[in-house]
Amino acid sequence: MKIPVYNMQGEQVREIELSPYIYEIEPNVSVMHQALVRQHANARLGTHSTKTRAEVARTGAKVWRQKGTGRARQGSRRAPHWVGGGVAFGPKPRKYTKDMPKKMRRLAIRSALATKAQAGKIVVVEDLAFETPRTKEMAAVLERLGIGGKSTVVLVGLGDDENVKRSAANLEDVKTLHWRYLNVRDLLGHEYLLMPVQAVEAIDALWGEKEA
Template sequence: MVNCVVRNWQGEDAGQAELDLKVANEENAAHIVHRALRRQMNNARQGTASSKTRAEVRGGGRKPWRQKGTGRARAGSSRSPLWRGGGVIFGPKPRSYATKMNRKERRLALRTAFTSRTEDLVVVEDFGDNLSRPKTKDLLEAMGRWGVAAGSKTLLILADKHDTIYLSARNVEKLKLILASNLNVYDLLAADQIVVTQSAIAKIQEVYSD
């Protein structure tokens, strides 16, 4: 169980939040998180790279010169991989990079990755009501009061979609906003600091507790 200090809109301590998630043991933690990260990155690949073999390149049906008597090496097609403009030997073809991983392992890796970032975790009270209208400046000032370093890669986790917060955060460089139900290993590991609302902590506890 991890206890986190909750900060209000002004950056003052406003209580405690508990996070109790089942994580992988210390021996296997790095391995299972690495597998989940590799799976996510592999599944993001399109796999659409494609090159043409000598059979697919346009032209080359005519024999360039007769077989014997010219003094040159024999050639049957100008689209040979040895020729300029010819086909490609063992070139890339469309393929799937999808990597499988059991659902229980994926969720265990996600919980482990999230718990490993508790030192960089900033828990705040729900602040949607403090933004009467979309205002990037107000959000940045609040993040400064919470102790988020300016210019750092920050992940902001909300329990539910909030239009005002989204509009205030979308133009901030190096700030990514996601919902608690859409957590992923890559974003958790890539961020320098993680800001999560109190309701998002409760939702993470509810959704990923098993």
């Protein structure tokens, strides 16, 4: 698969060949879904907690005597049906982490990249660099590339990208991401993927090798 390479002025300068092992495969939707569920689950802190009847700070005295009042017998103000009592079967701290085989994780990434490529949602630039951080310049570059105002992931991490990250920080629909941290959630959650040629080569080297 060949796609055009643009400069920061939005002009096509050449074409680049994408790895068929990554971008031309049949996307595996079920594996992408599993990877997305796993990523969301692993992001949960699991720190939710409620107090049981053994943990609430209330009197331990019997509410009223067992017999002779005409009312139902009550043993403790800490019981769940009393206001201020403990919570029955409430959440407690737990782990939500899910595991996934490495080959499946790699397939999920390749499937997400293939989905973007086959939909024409990958934009490659020769280079992406700014002398000083300026949001206006970043917005202008995106506009010239035809993705201005669109939900976009911009790959960085191949040099001095601090100015790029700071230029995109105030753009509502733009997220900068180190190319090594490319993930299914960000790929599927944004419409476009913008990456310099160096990022394409780095991704080919990392995810383009066939497993033994």
